[in-house]
Amino acid sequence: MFRTLLLGIAIGFVIISCSSHKKEDSSQVQKKPTGPEVDSTEIVDRDMFGVPVDSFEVADHQIKRNESLYLILDKFDFTPREIHAFTQKAQSVLDIDNLRPGQRYRTYASADSGGISRLVWQPNKLEYVVFDWNQDSLKAYRAARPLTKKQAVASGEVSSSLYQTISEEGASPLLAYKMADIFAWQINFFGLREGDSFKVLYEKQFIGDEFWSVGDVLAATFNHRGDSFRAYKFNKGDMNGYFTAEGKSVEKALLKAPFKFNQRISSPFSRNRYHPILKKRRPHYGIDYAAPRGTPVLSVGDGVVTKAGYDKGSGYIVKIQHNGVYQTAYMHLSGFADGIRRGAEVEQGQVIAYVGSTGMSTGPHLHYSLYKNNRPVNALGIDLPSSESVPDSLMDDFKKVRNSLDQQLQKTQPVPVDSTGQDDKIVTHLSDY
Ligand SMILES: [Zn+2]
Numbered sequence: 197m198f199r200t201l202l203l204g205i206a207i208g209f210v211i212i213s214c215s216s217h218k219k220e221d222s223s224q225v226q227k228k229p230t231g232p233e234v235d236s237t238e239i240v241d242r243d244m245f246g247v248p249v250d251s252f253e254v255a256d257h258q259i260k261r262n263e264s265l266y267l268i269l270d271k272f273d274f275t276p277r278e279i280h281a282f283t284q285k286a287q288s289v290l291d292i293d294n295l296r297p298g299q300r301y302r303t304y305a306s307a308d309s310g311g312i313s314r315l316v317w318q319p320n321k322l323e324y325v326v327f328d329w330n331q332d333s334l335k336a337y338r339a340a341r342p343l344t345k346k347q348a349v350a351s352g353e354v355s356s357s358l359y360q361t362i363s364e365e366g367a368s369p370l371l372a373y374k375m376a377d378i379f380a381w382q383i384n385f386f387g388l389r390e391g392d393s394f395k396v397l398y399e400k401q402f403i404g405d406e407f408w409s410v411g412d413v414l415a416a417t418f419n420h421r422g423d424s425f426r427a428y429k430f431n432k433g434d435m436n437g438y439f440t441a442e443g444k445s446v447e448k449a450l451l452k453a454p455f456k457f458n459q460r461i462s463s464p465f466s467r468n469r470y471h472p473i474l475k476k477r478r479p480h481y482g483i484d485y486a487a488p489r490g491t492p493v494l495s496v497g498d499g500v501v502t503k504a505g506y507d508k509g510s511g512y513i514v515k516i517q518h519n520g521v522y523q524t525a526y527m528h529l530s531g532f533a534d535g536i537r538r539g540a541e542v543e544q545g546q547v548i549a550y551v552g553s554t555g556m557s558t559g560p561h562l563h564y565s566l567y568k569n570n571r572p573v574n575a576l577g578i579d580l581p582s583s584e585s586v587p588d589s590l591m592d593d594f595k596k597v598r599n600s601l602d603q604q605l606q607k608t609q610p611v612p613v614d615s616t617g618q619d620d621k622i623v624t625h626l627s628d629y
Pocket of ligand 1: 463564
């Protein structure tokens with residue numbers, strides 16, 4: 197219902213004419229393959245998994261449809277006993293029940309005997325598992341190919357054209373998503389206007405030469421309806437988040453709980469809970485507070501009421517949209533506070549309703565749900581945004597970081613999109629939020 201409403205009122209927006217520059221700054225990060233020791237005096241050709249390829253016949257394969265681990269190993273003339281040993285070993289390093297057609301593996305046959313002496317399983321492009329039959333004992337270990345980060349700048353103008361086909365490939369929708377997350381408290385991403393523009397400095401992750409994913413956004417500017425917003429990533433001491441040029445948090449905190457005073461939690465967030473009325477297991481996408489009937493319920497943040505009505509299961513319910521990312525819902529209410537109706541603006545801490553036991557409820561309590569990007573999340577389990585500013589003691593550090601990020605952001609000028617900029621084309625879509 198709420199989703200439909202959003203889809204109804206908003207016009208899709210598309211961010212176009214993006215451009216990117218790969219920058220010189222490139223660093224090796226994350227774990228290195230933990231493969232065999234490399235003897236530095238010996239010149240050996242090793243493949244991407246660290247295996248010396250000269251001594252083997254190397255072949256690449258893909259899992260075919262209906263092909264089990266057993267069938268694969270049988271194909272390579274392993275005995276049932278060897279297959280059993282392999283399966284036992286594999287269970288500790290690989291989700292063998294989750295082998296899917298199309299996943300890759302590489303075999304290394306010994307040049308003399310033709311028997312397989314190594315096998316590298318690749319559940320995805322980043323991770324791999326090595327099986328090594330060394331002197332009849334089977335060793336298995338997990339490793340990851342090194343991830344390289346490069347800084348890139350993307351910039352663009354917002355066009356109000358209707359939905360465009362989202363480029364499914366590449367990770368660029370992820371960049372749009374990350375920016376929307378950062379600016380969620382300042383900018384209504386459903387209300388972007390033609391002429392709004394942005395520039396963002398971010399990390400691109402590569403495996404070898406191949407693009408893997410969008411990493412962190414390091415700095416961004418967004419011009420929206422004549423206002424200019426800036427955010428800089430800063431991580432030092434207890435501080436980790438995005439801050440304005442003055443060192444203020446770009447995020448606002450939500451209240452931990454929708455009450456003025458502590459209330460007892462009678463049922464926590466759970467993906468699998470026994471339901472006392474339905475008498476079966478089902479997820480509980482919220483937190484139940486056992487509060488007396490009539491206890492005032494507070495909005496956990498500033499926002500707009502998107503629903504104040506009655507639902508069969510939820511009873512009297514209020515839903516509030518806080519920004520493009522966060523939404524909350526309050527259920528089983530006995531009634532609404534004055535002025536609480538769809539479209540009403542509310543402030544953090546404002547009384548919106550009163551605890552009751554309407555709908556599917558066994559007694560007075562509040563069911564409180566927090567949604568992030570339309571998915572229910574555990575309000576007590578996730579890292580909620582913090583509204584803390586950079587303290588004086590870290591201000592000098594922050595300014596250094598900010599100035600350097602500004603320089604990097606400014607150094608690069610936008611260029612027209614070309615075919616090589618493919619994965620920087622940001623096309624974003626309402627339903628992503
Ligand atoms: Zn509940």
